[in-house]
Structures are given as C-alpha cells and as structure tokens.
Amino acid sequence: MNMKIAFVGKGGSGKTTLSSLFIRHLAASGAAAVAIDADINQHLGPALGLDEAEAAALPAMGERLPLIKDYLRGSNPRIASAATMIKTTPPGQGSRLVRVREPNPVYDACARPVELDGGAVRLMVTGPFTDADLGVACYHSKTGAVELYLNHLVDGPDEYVVVDMTAGSDSFASGMFTRFDMTFLVAEPTRKGVSVYRQYKEYARDFGVALKVVGNKIQEQDDIDFLRAEVGDDLLVTVGRSDWVRAMEKGRPPQFDLLEEPNARALATLRATADATYERRDRERYMRQMVHFHLKNAESWGNERTGADLAAQIDPGFVLGEGVEAGVEAGVSTPA
Numbered sequence: 001m002n003m004k005i006a007f008v009g010k011g012g013s014g015k016t017t018l019s020s021l022f023i024r025h026l027a028a029s030g031a032a033a034v035a036i037d038a039d040i041n042q043h044l045g046p047a048l049g050l051d052e053a054e055a056a057a058l059p060a061m062g063e064r065l066p067l068i069k070d071y072l073r074g075s076n077p078r079i080a081s082a083a084t085m086i087k088t089t090p091p092g093q094g095s096r097l098v099r100v101r102e103p104n105p106v107y108d109a110c111a112r113p114v115e116l117d118g119g120a121v122r123l124m125v126t127g128p129f130t131d132a133d134l135g136v137a138c139y140h141s142k143t144g145a146v147e148l149y150l151n152h153l154v155d156g157p158d159e160y161v162v163v164d165m166t167a168g169s170d171s172f173a174s175g176m177f178t179r180f181d182m183t184f185l186v187a188e189p190t191r192k193g194v195s196v197y198r199q200y201k202e203y204a205r206d207f208g209v210a211l212k213v214v215g216n217k218i219q220e221q222d223d224i225d226f227l228r229a230e231v232g233d234d235l236l237v238t239v240g241r242s243d244w245v246r247a248m249e250k251g252r253p254p255q256f257d258l259l260e261e262p263n264a265r266a267l268a269t270l271r272a273t274a275d276a277t278y279e280r281r282d283r284e285r286y287m288r289q290m291v292h293f294h295l296k297n298a299e300s301w302g303n304e305r306t307g308a309d310l311a312a313q314i315d316p317g318f319v320l321g322e323g324v325e326a327g328v329e330a331g332v333s334t335p336a
Contacts, residue, residue, distance in 0.1 A: 002100060002155040003274050004179060006163045008171075009186035010196045011041065014216040017245060018186050019164040020047035024256050025267040026160050028118035032101050033160040034111070036061075037125040038146045044164045045123060048114050049253065060127025061149075062142030064109045071105050072096050072152045078315055084308040087144025087174055088294040090287065091152045092315025098152055100159035106149065117256035124149075143176065150179040151290060154320060172203045175293025181281065182274040186214045187231070189223035194230040201234070207289060210277050212236040214270070236273060237266040283321045 007022070009015035016039065026033045037044035045055035061068065069082035076094035079085060091097060098104055100122075111122040126142040146163065153161065163180070171177045177200070185200055187193040197213055204211050215227045215238035227235050244259045259267075291314050298310035 002153070002157075002159040002161070003181050003278065004150060004153065004161045004163070005274050006165050006177070006180040006183045007186060008165050008183060008196075008200060009216075010192060013186045013188050013193060013196075014239075015039075015186040016041075016043045016047050016164050017249075018184070018214055018216060018239065019162055020044060020248075021245070021259070021263070022184075022267055022270055023048065023121055023162050024116050025264075025271065026162070027116040027121050028256050030119055031158050031160055032156075033121040033162060034100050035114070035121050035123045036146055036149075036161065036163045037123070038143055038163050038165050040166045042125055042128050045114075045125065047248070048116065048121075048123065049248075050114065051251075058112055058123065058125045059110050060142070061110045061124055061145035062127045065145050067109050068106055068145050068148060072098075072148060076313075076315075078313045080308060084306045084310065084313075085148070086294075086297060086302045086306065086310065087147045087176075088290070088297045088302075089148065089151070089310070089313055090290045090294055090315070090318075091320060092313070092318045095152060097154045097320075098149065099154055099156045100161060101156055110145075143171070143174070147174055147176045147179065150176070151320075174297065175289060177203060178207045178209060178286075178289045178293070181210065181277045183209060183211045184214050184236075184270060185211060186216050187227065188217050189215060189226045194227070197231055197234070208282070208285065210280075212273060214239065214266075237269050239263055239266055283319050287319050 007015050007019035023033060023035045035044060035048065045058055046052070066082060069085040072091070072095060073079045073082050073085060074094050074096035076092050078092050079089065098106060107122060110124045113120045114123045126146060150161070165171060177183065183200070183204070185197050187197050201211060211234060213227065213231045213235045215224065215235055218224060218238045218240045224238055227238070240262070242260055242263055244254060244263070247253055294314065295311055302310045
C-alpha cells in the first residue's frame, strides 16, 4: 500500500529527528520510500546521515517547479500551459501521474538516493527558505512543488511518502494538510507543545484528517500524564532519551537495529497506525478536498496571477485511485 505520512510540530520539538527515525525504520524493513523535507529549516538530509556539503548539493524542488508542472500537466486539455498551474491544480484526464518506485523526470531532477541500513530512500527537498520567502509567492512555490507532487501521486504496494513539514498556516491555506493518510504531530510536554496540537486539531476536524500525537523528550511519568490530560486519546506513543539519537546527532549513528527497544516499538506503532488508515480511505472525498482548495486559491489569488480561469482546470469525472497508471497520461479512474 502507498501511504502518505506527514510529521508536523513546532520548531525544536524533535519533529525532524522523529521523521528521520521513521524513514530509517521503513528502509530497514525493505519498504520503498520517498522522503521530502518541506520544513522551513532544512535538516532532514543531515538527520538521514548526509554531511553538510551533500545536504547543500540537494536539488531544490522549488527551483524546478516549471519542470515539475510541465511533466505533470501531460496532455491534460483543461490546463492550457504549465504557467497556469498553481500548487493546488488537480490532476485530470491526460495528466501524468507519479509513483514511489518508478523512474520519472521529476525524480531525475529533484530526488537523490540516500543509503540507509537495509536499503535506500529517495530524498527530495523544497530548498532553503529565507526571510524574504515567507508569506510571498516564492515561499508557496517551494511548498507548492510538494503539493503538486502529492496531488499527482498514485498507489503502489508497500510504498511510503514521508514529509517533514512545518506546522504553519501555509499548509492550512493551501490544503496541503489534507493530502496525507496520517499526520503525526510531535509534541513536547509543554504548553507551547500542545498549543500547536490544538491549532492543527481545529483545522483538521472539518476535513477528516487523521491526526495522532507523538510525545517527545519524555523524562518522567508526569510528562506522559500532562500530555494525556491535554490531548487525550490522540496521544499514540511517547519517546524518551535515546543514546542512539545522541550518536546520530554527532554524525556517528550506530547500526539501526541497535536503536533502543522502546523507541523501535514506538516506530512500529507509528507504521501500524498509518497502515490502518488505508482501509478507511475515501478517494472521492480526497478529490473533493483537492477541488475545494483549488477553487479557494483560484478565487483568492490564482486567477489574477495567472490570467486564467483556474476553475476550468477541474475534471469533474476524474478520481485519483489505484486503477490509474503512473508515469503515463491518465484516463478516467474510479475508486478501487
């Protein structure tokens, strides 16, 4: 099964560390995975073992947005040109779709293999953000490349896409927070830690977003009790101090199978919880949400910026599902 999983949380919560551990867990099991760093602070590459030069050399998705748009557009007659595609543009008949395992020009341009214990993953990054990026078009173009990729991603067996995201308002405005089968919110046992949870929970409630909390930096039972009192049954697992993580942060990670047993069990629980959402998928709702946010963005800024009626990009008969082939121009598909 193909699962799209987001890790969110405030800065310093340990979100990137947890997402990198989860990616290592997937690789060690032999699963195919694409890892995407969509955080304002680009630290996922180093957390997966890249040195500073290797991380800096990763190609930025945001700088390759024209290529991404041109490939995904395919021969979709509803999209006049790549220039009229925005981050929320949905796929339709004639669009090119992507899959985790396949070769395609998007991966050639944007992804690099990272060798981990037991296997390798594809790593893509939005590229570094600057103060000038925040709240303006170039900021959305960086995260927008990720959203377009997710909108055109189809299912495959035992495949995962893991996105290290920023828990900020941009993902709410664009609708990217609805693109995932499971969202794991990493929270410290503090008031600030749970405030991010409350913000996400409020936005997610109306859209059926599956959200679970990973308690991090747990030192004592009182920390667990605090989180349980604040987030209730949404608290899925907790993670405490890890000598393995300390060694990783020094650039000397041991073999992954030496990760402490409680933390290894926590990662297995995350995967099992994400996998369990597969049977509850509602592909028609997924498309409705895609259309909802596309219309919202078209009306608020997209039509004016592109000079086109972006509502015309919506293909009312198209549903993204397992029956659609990736890497080729898509026909009409119905939910599996």
